[in-house]
Amino acid sequence: xxxxxxxxxxxxxxxxxxxxxxxxxxxxxxxxxxxxxxxxxxxxxxxxxxxxxxxxxxxxxxxxxxxxxxxxxxxxxxxxxxxxxxxxxxxxxxxxxxxxxxxxxxxxxxxxxxxxxxxxxxxxxxxxxxxxxxxxxxxxxxxxxxxxxxxxxxxxxxxxxxxxxxxxxxxxxxxxxxxxxxxxxxxxxxxxxxxxxxxxxxxxxxxxxxxxxxxxxxxxxxxxxxxxxxxxxxxxxxxxxxxxxxxxxxxxxxxxxxxxxxxxxxxxxxxxxxxxxxxxxxxxxxxxxxxxxxxxxxxxxxxxxxxxxxxxxxxxxxxxxxxxxxxxxxxxxxxxxxxxxxxxxxxxxxxxxxxxxxxxxxxxxxxxxxxxxxxxxxxxxxxxxxxxxx
Amino acid sequence: xxxxxxxxxxxxxxxxxxxxxxxxxxxxxxxxxxxxxxxxxxxxxxxxxxxxxxxxxxxxxxxxxxxxxxxxxxxxxxxxxxxxxxxxxxxxxxxxxxxxxxxxxxxxxxxxxxxxxxxxxxxxxxxxxxxxxxxxxxxxxxxxxxxxxxxxxxxxxxxxxxxxxxxxxxxxxxxxxxxxxxxxxxxxxxxxxxxxxxxxxxxxxxxxxxxxxxxxxxxxxxxxxxxxxxxxxxxxxxxxxxxxxxxxxxxxxxxxxxxxxxxxxxxxxxxxxxxxxxxxxxxxxxxxxxxxxxxxxxxxxxxxxxxxxxxxxxxxxxxxxxxxxxxxxxxxxxxxxxxxxxxxxxxxxxxxxxxxxxxxxxxxxxxxxxxxxxxxxxxxxxxxxxx
Numbered sequence: 001x002x003x004x005x006x007x008x009x010x011x012x013x014x015x016x017x018x019x020x021x022x023x024x025x026x027x028x029x030x031x032x033x034x035x036x037x038x039x040x041x042x043x044x045x046x047x048x049x050x051x052x053x054x055x056x057x058x059x060x061x062x063x064x065x066x067x068x069x070x071x072x073x074x075x076x077x078x079x080x081x082x083x084x085x086x087x088x089x090x091x092x093x094x095x096x097x098x099x100x101x102x103x104x105x106x107x108x109x110x111x112x113x114x115x116x117x118x119x120x121x122x123x124x125x126x127x128x129x130x131x132x133x134x135x136x137x138x139x140x141x142x143x144x145x146x147x148x149x150x151x152x153x154x155x156x157x158x159x160x161x162x163x164x165x166x167x168x169x170x171x172x173x174x175x176x177x178x179x180x181x182x183x184x185x186x187x188x189x190x191x192x193x194x195x196x197x198x199x200x201x202x203x204x205x206x207x208x209x210x211x212x213x214x215x216x217x218x219x220x221x222x223x224x225x226x227x228x229x230x231x232x233x234x235x236x237x238x239x240x241x242x243x244x245x246x247x248x249x250x251x252x253x254x255x256x257x258x259x260x261x262x263x264x265x266x267x268x269x270x271x272x273x274x275x276x277x278x279x280x281x282x283x284x285x286x287x288x289x290x291x292x293x294x295x296x297x298x299x300x301x302x303x304x305x306x307x308x309x310x311x312x313x314x315x316x317x318x319x320x321x322x323x324x325x326x327x328x329x330x331x332x333x334x335x336x337x338x339x340x341x342x343x344x345x346x347x348x349x350x351x352x353x354x355x356x357x358x359x360x361x362x363x364x365x366x367x368x369x370x371x372x373x374x375x376x377x378x379x380x381x382x383x384x385x386x387x388x389x390x
Numbered sequence: 391x392x393x394x395x396x397x398x399x400x401x402x403x404x405x406x407x408x409x410x411x412x413x414x415x416x417x418x419x420x421x422x423x424x425x426x427x428x429x430x431x432x433x434x435x436x437x438x439x440x441x442x443x444x445x446x447x448x449x450x451x452x453x454x455x456x457x458x459x460x461x462x463x464x465x466x467x468x469x470x471x472x473x474x475x476x477x478x479x480x481x482x483x484x485x486x487x488x489x490x491x492x493x494x495x496x497x498x499x500x501x502x503x504x505x506x507x508x509x510x511x512x513x514x515x516x517x518x519x520x521x522x523x524x525x526x527x528x529x530x531x532x533x534x535x536x537x538x539x540x541x542x543x544x545x546x547x548x549x550x551x552x553x554x555x556x557x558x559x560x561x562x563x564x565x566x567x568x569x570x571x572x573x574x575x576x577x578x579x580x581x582x583x584x585x586x587x588x589x590x591x592x593x594x595x596x597x598x599x600x601x602x603x604x605x606x607x608x609x610x611x612x613x614x615x616x617x618x619x620x621x622x623x624x625x626x627x628x629x630x631x632x633x634x635x636x637x638x639x640x641x642x643x644x645x646x647x648x649x650x651x652x653x654x655x656x657x658x659x660x661x662x663x664x665x666x667x668x669x670x671x672x673x674x675x676x677x678x679x680x681x682x683x684x685x686x687x688x689x690x691x692x693x694x695x696x697x698x699x700x701x702x703x704x705x706x707x708x709x710x711x712x713x714x715x716x717x718x719x720x721x722x723x724x725x726x727x728x729x730x731x732x733x734x735x736x737x738x739x740x741x742x743x744x745x746x747x748x749x750x751x752x753x754x755x756x757x758x759x760x761x762x763x764x765x766x767x768x769x770x771x772x773x774x775x776x777x
Binding site for chain 1: 484485488491509511512513515516539540543579580581582583584721
């Protein structure tokens with residue numbers, strides 16, 4: 001019956017202007033789209049900011065919901081796997097910050113570039129990698145996106161440059177990518193992310209200067225989750241107005257828990273850069289529920305009440321869900337169905353990540369250098385030789 | 391650690407009499423004897439779990455009452471003693487106020503106040519530069535870099551500013567009261583950025599001292615020496631030992647001299663040199679060698695990487711005739727290459743020069759305009775510098 005309706009609606013939809021589902025939906029009484037008010041962004045050296053209202057289509061809403069829920073579930077699964085010691089090493093989770101990764105992706109094209117620091121699992125997903133590749137990389141298996149050799153902090157994808165361990169070091173890299181974008185002339189921009197802790201690193205200011213001097217299409221984004229490891233922003237920064245820290249670079253401060261706000265701000269920033277005006281700075285005010293990493297309980301420098309308060313008032317998934325349900329873009333049951341599907345997908349991915357074999361020992365020496373004839377690398381003792389192939 | 395554990399196991403595998411001799415590679419100054427056999431093909435296939443057993447030294451009663459402490463507690467004790475004795479001493483770094491990520495500064499802020507123990511923002515270059523500034527005015531600066539892997543943004547400050555201050559100002563200024571502490575070495579799950587051993591990078595720079603303890607007792611004494619030493623010092627603390635190493639450590643302050651290596655165990659067949667965590671691996675290796683092969687090993691803990699105690703090591707090698715150096719850092723350019731080439735150079739050339747009645751002249755100096763470097767054998771009484 002459903003298939004028939006779909007076929008009929010496809011015919012009715014004509015020259016595929018509207019996806020068939022939309023026509024089908026009309027018969028189920030949901031709205032196609034809804035207009036929402038979003039918070040006005042604080043501006044620095046800008047006359048106008050992003051719009052204060054935005055239109056969210058049902059399709060987009062469901063897509064964002066699914067993506068945010070996937071990131072959330074994936075992070076919680078990583079938490080679980082870490083506690084079971086299936087994931088070792090370091091693991092920095094971004095639950096609470098889903099609106100940032102999904103919102104940023106919604107505001108740019110897949111051909112744009114993105115680079116961030118180590119809280120990168122969400123971005124790895126939104127930039128196009130499947131959950132199983134991410135979880136397998138966390139567990140260090142060959143199905144992982146870096147073949148199991150990178151781990152949590154070193155995940156890469158097309159137009160996604162990682163995944164970088166050293167705080168602040170990725171920002172000059174981002175400026176360089178932006179230079180390449182300008183040079184190639186394909187109208188691409190580079191999103192260069194860093195945190196509130198990294199914002200005090202000297203090399204960030206060096207990158208600001210270069211980007212502004214050469215008018216590079218670089219969007220500097222400070223993901224301000226209020227704590228740099230265990231140090232709150234007031235105790236680390238002389239000026240916590242991170243969007244103004246670019247000084248001569250215009251900036252905007254965005255509510256990072258509202259995906260629509262992030263999306264509109266990103267579109268605005270990307271348009272600014274694409275028009276050749278040079279770099280722009282965005283501060284996303286967001287929050288992380290977990291501690292800095294899995295070895296940090298997260299409650300020695302902040303109260304549980306604070307975490308609870310953010311969870312109950314500003315949770316990004318909850319905010320989107322409420323908006324969609326209240327304006328009849330989706331039903332609660334439909335969203336619950338998505339939850340169930342996402343859970344299953346994550347379970348399968350976790351299964352894969354646990355069962356996949358580790359990379360073979362011969363590959364331990366690969367990719368140290370790029371060289372035509374493979375050369376030998378000494379292993380843990382001088383009689384073990386690995387071939388380094390690239 | 392896995393490196394040496396497996397290397398040691400490889401070296402010491404016993405074979406039937408009359409087995410082949412093998413070079414043990416560029417790090418050994420002497421041939422390893424024939425009964426030592428390499429691991430073979432299957433070595434590459436087997437995984438070896440990194441492990442070692444911390445071996446505490448016997449309690450030292452010469453410094454007064456002792457208390458059971460692990461490595462981070464002994465560091466806290468040393469810092470406590472410093473802050474108590476020296477009113478100008480300050481401790482700063484990322485997250486040191488609440489006690490530090492490895493709990494090395496627990497309780498110090500409460501005891502000495504927030505203007506003496508304070509957090510810095512996330513800026514290594516700033517931390518060290520700032521520390522140099524404090525030290526230049528004469529106050530004692532104890533800076534913490536959260537992991538040795540993060541010391542590189544501060545590399546310029548250390549090498550170009552701290553190390554050369556006294557020299558370039560003709561002794562008018564110096565930042566000798568600066569000590570930089572950093573957790574060092576592999577810990578098992580640290581991967582690329584929480585496991586590095588960068589001592590070799592700093593060994594290449596005259597003007598600073600680099601010190602690495604092997605145990606809580608050593609750590610407290612060496613750290614107090616570093617703090618009071620009139621040269622900028624970098625003190626690397628093996629992070630895997632923070633909790634694992636427990637010993638009786640004196641409560642009162644005491645100093646262990648810098649640039650003095652310690653012969654932990656006397657022996658006659660081979661000299662084993664190591665520092666930090668590797669010392670414990672080497673101790674196990676030595677006891678395995680004694681037990682299984684009857685090889686008597688002399689173990690030296692280098693303690694100060696630069697300026698290092700050449701005399702102790704050379705004297706030991708003259709006695710045993712063989713040298714094996716083991717460290718966690720990458721092989722090429724690691725500090726073992728410096729030790730082995732110096733020992734061979736001095737050992738061989740000294741011997742030759744003595745016989746030929748010549749003087750061995752070696753001078754190392756680095757300054758902006760002139761580089762004087764001469765290693766020549768020349769007749770006694772005649773000196774010549776090659777510019």
